[in-house]
Amino acid sequence: DGGITQSPKYLFRKEGQNVTLSCEQNLNHDAMYWYRQDPGQGLRLIYYSQIVNDFQKGDIAEGYSVSREKKESFPLTVTSAQKNPTAFYLCASSIIRGGAYEQYFGPGTRLTVT
Amino acid sequence: GENVEQHPSTLSVQEGDSAVIKCTYSDSASNYFPWYKQELGKRPQLIIDIRSNVGEKKDQRIAVTLNKTAKHFSLHITETQPEDSAVYFCAASKNDMRFGAGTRLTVKP
Numbered sequence: 001d002g003g004i005t006q007s008p009k010y011l012f013r014k015e016g017q018n019v020t021l022s023c024e025q026n027l028n029h030d031a032m033y034w035y036r037q038d039p040g041q042g043l044r045l046i047y048y049s050q051i052v053n054d055f056q057k058g059d060i061a062e063g064y065s066v067s068r069e070k071k072e073s074f075p076l077t078v079t080s081a082q083k084n085p086t087a088f089y090l091c092a093s094s095i096i097r098g099g100a101y102e103q104y105f106g107p108g109t110r111l112t113v114t
Numbered sequence: 115g116e117n118v119e120q121h122p123s124t125l126s127v128q129e130g131d132s133a134v135i136k137c138t139y140s141d142s143a144s145n146y147f148p149w150y151k152q153e154l155g156k157r158p159q160l161i162i163d164i165r166s167n168v169g170e171k172k173d174q175r176i177a178v179t180l181n182k183t184a185k186h187f188s189l190h191i192t193e194t195q196p197e198d199s200a201v202y203f204c205a206a207s208k209n210d211m212r213f214g215a216g217t218r219l220t221v222k223p
Contacts, residue, residue, distance in 0.1 A: 041216070042203060043158070045211070045212070048210050090157060090158070098165060099165070101146060101209065102148070108156075
């Protein structure tokens with residue numbers, strides 16, 4: 001999982017501003033994912049992409065947008081429409097091995113919106 | 115879609131004891147069941163996984179069992195150590211992945 005990078009580690013924004021979180025991987029993984037984690041909670045799927053130029057909504061896609069123009073990159077934009085954007089955001093990528101998607105996580109970005 | 119339930123939410127054991135965390139899933143098409151360990155402020159780390167064609171897998175002090183008929187799987191940690199203290203997440207996957215809510219394990223020295 002050292003081949004998945006997220007930047008920055010901490011991000012502060014004012015309410016009403018859009019913000020884009022970066023996720024890059026050099027593992028040649030086909031699939032990439034974005035999760036949101038709130039304090040003391042599990043991971044909730046925001047969006048995922050299994051191939052370039054294609055992505056699907058997860059369970060909590062409202063107020064978020066993504067793009068997948070390159071295999072290595074899957075940026076997440078948190079828009080002003082997201083009512084409670086403060087959270088820990090985790091990007092992941094996966095490789096298909098034995099018919100299963102083995103998933104590995106980036107270090108995360110902690111977003112604080114005030 | 116897939117729904118994963120995880121129990122217990124917190125677990126406290128004495129060093130050297132065993133710890134067991136259980137998960138159930140809803141989608142019989144899920145074929146991959148990983149377990150992640152997350153330390154405070156860090157990323158989840160894959161510690162062990164099992165595929166649907168296997169009933170049990172062991173790696174040193176940790177083991178996972180899968181009962182496809184009952185749609186549940188469990189993580190077993192033996193001879194627990196203080197460094198095992200963390201939050202553990204189970205997950206179930208076919209094309210995407212759904213996570214349980216997590217178990218906070220505390221190992222008391």
